[in-house]
Amino acid sequence: MPPPPACAFASDNAAGAHPLVLEALVDANNGHALAYGDDPWTRRCESLFDEVFGTPVTTLLAVNGTGANVLALAALLNQAEAVLCSDWSHINVDETGAPERVLGAKLIPLPSTGGRISVDAVIDACGALGNPHHAQPGVLSLTQSTEWGTCYSVDEIGALVEVAHARGLRVHLDGARIANAVAALGRGVEGLRDMVVATGVDAISFGGTKNGLFGAEAVVFLERDLAARAVFLRKQVNQLASKMRFISAQFCAMLEDARWLDWAGHANEMARTLHEATAPLLPAGAIHPPEVNSVFPVLPARAAETLREWCFFWDWDTSSGQYRWMTAWDTTPDDIARFAAGVAHVLGS
Ligand SMILES: Cc1ncc(COP(=O)(O)O)c(C=O)c1O
Structure with a gap:
């Protein structure tokens, strides 16, 4: 039998873009529109994110996943704070140290099982709180679905958010593959609301590129006050696309009619x-x-x-x-x- 197409099983990143996304890009390529997100596609995209999350959120579109994570963390971190994450997390292993370099913040990798970290590991790491010689845990970053293709249950996320919030930490979800996790839960869009809104996650990097987009990511702030600074930080971390409409149009094509879950x-x-x-x-x-x-x-x-x-x-x-x-x-x-x-x-x- 002939081999499958080249790199067919290498990564969802190796796939092309869905034809409907390309169609949306062609439609958006019509005349002039104001730059940096002041355009009808971006307005539509923002309102689609509100609909999907079932609550008003602040959505900042980004160019790539590493940048989206850096932007989210930049908005959630205060000075002298560190990020708790799993030892296998993308931010720890596969971002060339971007969060540390760009944010000047320490990442504290915690032991994980199948890419998931436990409540006990978070509690242990929070033992550093109050010690002036230790970076202060300020953000807990979870990946959903994880780098090991596993998913935290809704209850697990809820418990992690609870211990983090009780200790004054904010919670970030690296959702480069959040669509896969929500689809696996099998409760449609409600699954996202249970997983992210009801649990109290503060901000999520919402992936698009791995799910049929040409190249588009979003940082969605559930805790909208935290987004106030993010609007400025986005430019500083090089994630403010001038021709934003082409990022927004891709997301619109994916979010409409719940296609993100189908794909x-x-x-x-x-x-x-x-x-x-x-x-x-x-x-x-x-x-x-x-x-x-x-x-x-x-x-x-x-x-x-x-x-x-x-x-x-x-x-x-x-x-x-x-x-x-x-x-x-x-x-x-x-x-x-x-x-x-x-x-x-x-x-x-
Ligand atoms: C869990 C996770 N987060 C974020 C990213 C985003 O990475 P990139 O900067 O390559 O878009 C990836 C990509 O592989 C990933 O697997």
Whole structure:
């Protein structure tokens, strides 16, 4: 069987943009509109975010996910404060130290299980509060869904927010894949409201790029007072796009008619199909059913090399021999059938 398209399972970041997003960009490419967000697409986008969250929020659009996280943290942090996050978090591992460099703030990585941190770990880290020799925990940052393709339950988020708020910390959610987590919960848009609004999260980086957008992210402030400074900080952290309408138009295409949940739900379903197709080919316990759109098989290193020369994917945890296969809004059952045939061939030989 021929291989699936190049990098078909490398990342949802490797996927193109949804055709409806490209259509929306073409429509927005019509004449002049005021720059920096003073345009009808941005107004529409902001009101769509209010509708989706079921409450008035302040939405600041951003250019990329690292920038959105830096902007959110910049708005939530006070001087001499630190960010508590998981040891596997994107802000800790994969942002080239941007939060530390740009914000001049320490990140305090906490031990995690499957990318999730526990209430006890947060309480322990808050032992530093009041000690003038220690950076003061000021923000708790959680990733939903996590870098390990797991999800915090609504109750877990609620409990983490409660201990954080009780100690004076603000809470940020890195929701680069929030759509996948909400789709996995299966309660439609209500799931987002339960997960983010009812739990008391202060601000969320709401991802678009991994869910069919060409390149667009948003920082949504539930605690709107915190957004007052963010309006200025956005320019300072290089996230104020002048032709904002092209970012807004992408989000409008994704948020209208709850498409964001359909697209992420499809990616999640394709990961389940990928798991079903490949689990019988691997030793028991070498791959677990996905919660969202990624699976993490343990593979023999030589087989993994052969397989990814044929269809590329990333290492994940070299200490445990785990790799990552990820699906996207555009993954097809045929891609999976072809990939599984390759896995069968390589592991069988
Ligand atoms: C959890 C998480 N947060 C944020 C990002 C955003 O990263 P980027 O700056 O590449 O858009 C990513 C991208 O992989 C991610 O996985």
